[in-house]
Amino acid sequence: xxxxxxxxxxxxxxxxxxxxxxxxxxxxxxxxxxxxxxxxxxxxxxxxxxxxxxxxxxxxxxxxxxxxxxxxxxxxxxxxxxxxxxxxxxxxxxxxxxxxxxxxxxxxxxxxxxxxxxxxxxxxxxxxxxxxxxxxxxxxxxxxxxxxxxxxxxxx
Amino acid sequence: xxxxxxxxxxxxxxxxxxxxxxxxxxxxxxxxxxxxxxxxxxxxxxxxxxxxxxxxxxxxxxxxxxxxxxxxxxxxxxxxxxxxxxxxxxxxxxxxxxxxxxxxxxxxxxxxxxxxxxxxxxxxxxxxxxxxxxxxxxxxxxxxxxxxxxxxxxxxxxxxxxxxxxxxxxxxxxxxxxxxxxxxxxxxxxxxxxxxxxxxxxxxxxxxxxxxxxxxxxxxxxxxxxxxxxxxxxxxxxxxxxxxxxxxxxxxxxxxxxxxxxxxxxxxxxxxxxxxxxxxxxxxxxxxxxxxxxxxxxxxxxxxxxxxxxxxxxxxxxxxxxxxxxxxxxxxxxxxxxxxxxxxxxxxxxxxxxxxxxxxxxxxxxxxxxxxxxxxxxxxxxxxxxxxxxxxxxxxxxxxxxxxxxxxxxxxxxxxxxxxxxxxxxxxxxxxxxxxxxxxxxxxxxxxxxxxxxxxxxxxxxxxxxxxxxxxxxxxxxxxxxxxxxxxxxxxxxxxxxxxxxxxxxxxxxxxxxxxxxxxxxxxxxxxxxxxx
Numbered sequence: 001x002x003x004x005x006x007x008x009x010x011x012x013x014x015x016x017x018x019x020x021x022x023x024x025x026x027x028x029x030x031x032x033x034x035x036x037x038x039x040x041x042x043x044x045x046x047x048x049x050x051x052x053x054x055x056x057x058x059x060x061x062x063x064x065x066x067x068x069x070x071x072x073x074x075x076x077x078x079x080x081x082x083x084x085x086x087x088x089x090x091x092x093x094x095x096x097x098x099x100x101x102x103x104x105x106x107x108x109x110x111x112x113x114x115x116x117x118x119x120x121x122x123x124x125x126x127x128x129x130x131x132x133x134x135x136x137x138x139x140x141x142x143x144x145x146x147x148x149x150x151x152x153x154x155x156x
Numbered sequence: 157x158x159x160x161x162x163x164x165x166x167x168x169x170x171x172x173x174x175x176x177x178x179x180x181x182x183x184x185x186x187x188x189x190x191x192x193x194x195x196x197x198x199x200x201x202x203x204x205x206x207x208x209x210x211x212x213x214x215x216x217x218x219x220x221x222x223x224x225x226x227x228x229x230x231x232x233x234x235x236x237x238x239x240x241x242x243x244x245x246x247x248x249x250x251x252x253x254x255x256x257x258x259x260x261x262x263x264x265x266x267x268x269x270x271x272x273x274x275x276x277x278x279x280x281x282x283x284x285x286x287x288x289x290x291x292x293x294x295x296x297x298x299x300x301x302x303x304x305x306x307x308x309x310x311x312x313x314x315x316x317x318x319x320x321x322x323x324x325x326x327x328x329x330x331x332x333x334x335x336x337x338x339x340x341x342x343x344x345x346x347x348x349x350x351x352x353x354x355x356x357x358x359x360x361x362x363x364x365x366x367x368x369x370x371x372x373x374x375x376x377x378x379x380x381x382x383x384x385x386x387x388x389x390x391x392x393x394x395x396x397x398x399x400x401x402x403x404x405x406x407x408x409x410x411x412x413x414x415x416x417x418x419x420x421x422x423x424x425x426x427x428x429x430x431x432x433x434x435x436x437x438x439x440x441x442x443x444x445x446x447x448x449x450x451x452x453x454x455x456x457x458x459x460x461x462x463x464x465x466x467x468x469x470x471x472x473x474x475x476x477x478x479x480x481x482x483x484x485x486x487x488x489x490x491x492x493x494x495x496x497x498x499x500x501x502x503x504x505x506x507x508x509x510x511x512x513x514x515x516x517x518x519x520x521x522x523x524x525x526x527x528x529x530x531x532x533x534x535x536x537x538x539x540x541x542x543x544x545x546x547x548x549x550x551x552x553x554x555x556x557x558x559x560x561x562x563x564x565x566x567x568x569x570x571x572x573x574x575x576x577x578x579x580x581x582x583x584x585x586x587x588x589x590x591x592x593x594x595x596x597x598x599x600x601x602x603x604x605x606x607x608x609x610x611x612x613x614x615x616x617x618x619x620x621x622x623x624x625x626x627x628x629x630x631x632x633x634x635x636x637x638x639x640x641x642x643x644x645x646x647x648x649x650x651x652x653x654x655x656x657x658x659x660x661x662x663x664x665x666x667x668x669x670x671x672x673x674x675x676x677x678x679x680x681x682x683x684x685x686x687x688x689x
Contacts, residue, residue, distance in 0.1 A: 029532050032541060085533065092532075101532050109524035109540070110221050119544030120486060120520040123218030127371060129361025135324045135488035140481045141606060144331025146320050149268070149343045149496060 064096030185258020187653035188434030189378025194677030208254035216369035223368035257379030264491030324488025477603025511553025
């Protein structure tokens with residue numbers, strides 16, 4: 001019977017190159033021209049962190065990131081935006097793609113700096129709400145009429 | 157009605173587990189919480205078993221994912237069928253709450269009443285292929301006095317001298333668009349969040365967080381109203397973290413209590429004179445099916461085979477309109493806006509039943525998750541980039557009951573307690589598809605009428621309205637419970653939540669659940685009074 005090698009197979013996932021490639025994939029998948037790299041780097045960080053405890057995810061990333069570099073005929077990093085998008089369209093629906101996409105949807109958009117970039121204020125800082133502080137400050141339409149719902153009710 | 161406020165966590169007395177006089181209520185949401193309060197006020201002691209923790213306003217967090225993970229019922233479930241949720245969220249068919257106060261701690265507050273015809277759909281809509289329509293054994297006239305009391309209890313706007321909520325940014329867009337489209341029934345309610353201080357609770361500060369629990373306690377829920385009021389009677393024993401695993405019965409087939417697990421996993425038996433189940437339509441049906449026995453081999457109260465069937469989840473869909481200028485839809489009451497013109501029954505539109513257009517706002521994290529499940533790429537990010545210039549509406553309408561849309565036990569998967577998980581099968585009915593298409597089209601026109609540059613059609617979210625799995629019927633063979641919510645098969649077993657809805661109507665269900673709860677409490681008290689329970 002063969003013995004198990006004493007050292008587990010080295011993983012390439014923690015390498016700077018893998019991190020950079022996954023960041024490029026993330027930006028191609030959710031392209032926000034106005035975003036700096038930091039939100040993508042943080043989202044990638046959460047994926048790689050999750051991979052530490054999820055062998056299926058880690059295996060998918062190991063193989064998937066290699067494939068991403070060959071599907072487009074050139075390394076992903078050397079492709080322009082349109083070609084990167086074309087690579088992702090070709091692999092859409094694969095387990096690798098879905099692992100990355102589902103984690104990015106939460107990992108990218110559940111960041112306060114991203115909310116700031118998109119103008120979302122979330123909770124009022126002191127928790128006291130937007131009453132008197134802009135809950136009704138839209139001024140490009142007239143005040144709408146509010147009709148008593150219990151009068152002239154549609155009963156048909 | 158007293159206005160003394162009991163904030164925060166409350167303690168209750170502990171009644172003996174072998175006390176046969178108590179009424180056992182499973183679930184503390186709008187059904188169970190209302191029933192408990194009404195019974196306690198009548199001097200009837202109740203033991204309420206709530207599977208979730210006792211969260212309070214202090215515990216709530218105004219952060220979408222953190223709050224979701226704190227409050228949502230996340231026990232595993234499985235799905236099948238043609239509805240898109242089976243693909244988008246296969247293990248999350250429903251978005252309900254597992255905590256004291258139930259899903260009413262996460263609801264937004266919309267409280268339309270049912271219309272008269274919605275109690276008589278078999279008669280009024282006629283035969284529709286594949287639909288198991290049935291007239292309710294009660295009509296609007298039976299429920300009207302209880303609607304009045306429910307609205308007073310909940311502090312509903314527009315009635316009882318309570319003013320409407322003010323128009324927020326999101327409503328300004330919807331209200332103006334609706335007017336341009338020729339709609340006339342445009343309002344910010346009725347809505348069960350205080351527009352002015354009421355019942356010891358403050359007016360809303362328009363903080364925009366509803367689905368995450370209300371830190372201000374301006375919104376009615378059992379947590380801030382029914383349960384603390386019941387506590388003051390001395391007749392409520394509320395046990396959080398207690399998951400009921402089986403309803404037990406005696407040799408005559410009468411319910412005599414429940415078996416439940418405490419927070420540490422210890423198995424208990426609570427006896428009682430009656431058992432009332434209000435676990436939301438998926439868990440209520442699951443518990444009856446889990447309560448099978450040699451006397452009830454197909455599950456308790458299931459001689460009709462109807463337990464778990466006719467599961468309804470409302471039409472649901474959303475429309476998000478993108479504009480050149482800022483909307484900031486997240487500011488203000490999430491759902492304080494309704495257009496009721498399409499809520500009529502008018503088959504000229506190509507479908508039976510009706511739907512409401514109501515405001516909805518999601519924050520960035522949830523809009524990303526729900527606006528286009530599976531979405532990515534430049535179209536998706538364009539939607540997100542336009543976030544602050546986006547207005548949202550939710551479409552809620554009547555869906556058709558179908559025999560095979562049902563909750564069953566998945567014997568191949570168990571939860572953390574080792575119990576079979578519920579499996580939800582749902583196929584969209586052609587009537588549902590036609591209504592959704594109509595709603596998407598009208599919502600698109602509405603936003604385009606006030607200058608939308610882009611409109612996105614969003615498919616259903618995991619269901620917050622779960623209905624019909626133990627439906628009321630005049631004849632025992634057609635349903636599970638009678639007009640009082642009492643099981644046809646078991647004289648002291650009641651269903652006290654939206655599971656008992658014969659059909660779903662277009663309206664958000666909470667007001668009707670509360671009205672039915674008040675009515676059921678009167679019935680149970682009278683039955684106890686005459687020695688029948």
